[in-house]
Amino acid sequence: MHKAALLALTLAVTGAAQAQGTIKIGAITSVTGRFAEFGKMQLAGFKVGVAEVNRKGGILGRKIELIIEDNASDVNKGLSAAERLVNAGVPLVINEYSSSLVKAQAQYLARQKVPALVITSSGDDITKPGSDYVYRLNQPATEYARVLLNIFRDNKFKSFAVIAGTGAFEKSVADAAKEIAGEYGLTVLEDQRYDRGLTDFRPVLNRIKARNPDGILMVSYAEDSVALIRQAREVGLRPRLFAGGAAGFALPEFVKDAGSAAENVVTATAWIPQLRYAGTQKLNVELKKALGGQEPSYHAAQAYAGVLVAAEAIRRAGGTDREKVRAALGSLTMQTAFGPIQFKDYEGFRNQNPLAMVAQQVQGGAFVPVYPKSVVPRAIKFER
């Protein structure tokens, strides 16, 4: 009885304090660990997003603030980060990079009836079948595969080989690619999966080389993407086109670390400044400034959009009640510099924002857009 009274009192006090202070929104990302590179991008996006909302006067007369928790690039640490945010009473949690991490968190948050706003991780199974509490503004893995296979199809490729990691994201993209290949009449000559920690891809690349595919689809994270393309060059693999399923391949580090080996590699990407949405150029400049001059990747733009969407949902909900925020997420439509946001149910997806991907290619040591037409594409350079 005494405890309950104390608890009620504490809640009343914190509630009162909150009314005067900022609106606190939960966010999880990889401040440390092997995804820290992506975390850095997302932190920059959060910063720009929060600054923009607050510059325009905040929401409901109050400024917003993010409580950022570090998942340390680890599933369990991500879960405890989500738990801390749930206990901190946030109205919703912005959910970060890596499908393996987010899937566990999203399930936990759904059980706790806390809305999860997924901004980056794209494993199909996060919103397919999905849950009432999980909303995703970024493209699902299927779209990563589709944009690349569209290029293969449009250029009359007959076959391709897949080499992908066994993580949730890589698996999702690779599986989607195989399914779309069936639709498009493309032959998958090899489908090789590898566990993280494998650093010698030469045998499998030799095997692919012997099959002589038109295209190679590679899906892997930062460090593996550099190792993969370097070793592919080393064993003398010459498809017509190397295609990377975003993640590591879409990072500026990929071009820097892989050097000349990265030339002509096409990658899917969720966002580039050349997209024709209002404010993309301005966003790019602000993100670059937040990154201390470094080129932003799409992860930063997604984090920025996540903050805007979260703020808008709270504004529409008229407060921080979790159920009201959830309902507001379900009904909102908005235009952001990342792209249009509207959560829909379609093709088995639930609360998923339907948004297409972009493809870019490394030409002369820098990414240039090559697909689709809406980004004013440059001509794709083929290897042979």
Place this chain on the structure above:
Amino acid sequence: MDQASLTALLQTLAQGLLTGGLYALIGTGLSLIFGVMRVINFAHGDFLAIGMFITLALFRSFNLDPYLSLLVAAPAGFALGFVIQRFVLARLGDRLGEGSMLATLGIGLIVSNTLLLTFGAQPQNINVPYATNTFQLGGVQISIPLLIAGLGTVTAIVGLNLLLYRTELGRAIRATAQNPLGAELQGVKTTQIQAIVFGLGVAFAAIAGVLLMPLLYAFPTVGENYTTKAFIVTVLGGLGNLPGAVVGGLVLGVIESLGAFYVSNNYRDAYGLVAFLLVLLLRPEGLFGRTVKRV
């Protein structure tokens, strides 16, 4: 078998041998330490990581060519090993057996966490212009860094053999390995010798780390995998048997590459472990080893 598959197979074999050479280099260090002082060094892979990070740091700070880092990494590895043997392992006295396992495990943890604090957890690599250079040999492409690593391994192992069989120090090391008490009675300063041997073993791991750096990315726990590999290599060849470690390394490299090429990439680490179990079942003393005599 058509021409393309044959070339691919030959290429896989060649790369397997060169990778195996690196395993041999790592295994030799471990085997040397075990042969002389019956200590299994569980921090071996972490010493390899030190070699990688020294190379990374020198490249980042002074743009030093990775192979020139050998001049720093090898002596640094030697000094570190020497000090560890002198101030940690030598003090364990009669408890050397189980004590050394715990001590080296602990040292490994200290090393990997120090690297973590200094360099962060994200994998890092260096981009040297020749990282993807190759040369052709009858349709087979061989990576230049991999070949340099192979040549470095041969040089290091030949050098070690010259040291062991052509010098007074080598004689003292072999005497200490065969019978420490007898060697001590003959005037060999066995504590000094053991420290030198541990230093050499660590230096070998660090050299392997340097040779790997142009090929691989470094992260603080990169060593774990290589401790296991070194262990498999030494057991395949026979614990404490140096030529055995070389053959064990080559065998492991080829088994892994062929398995990944023909069966599946996924079970790459498993092929080595299966070979390891088979050898333990059929020839517990290793492919070339003699049973360790108990006194």
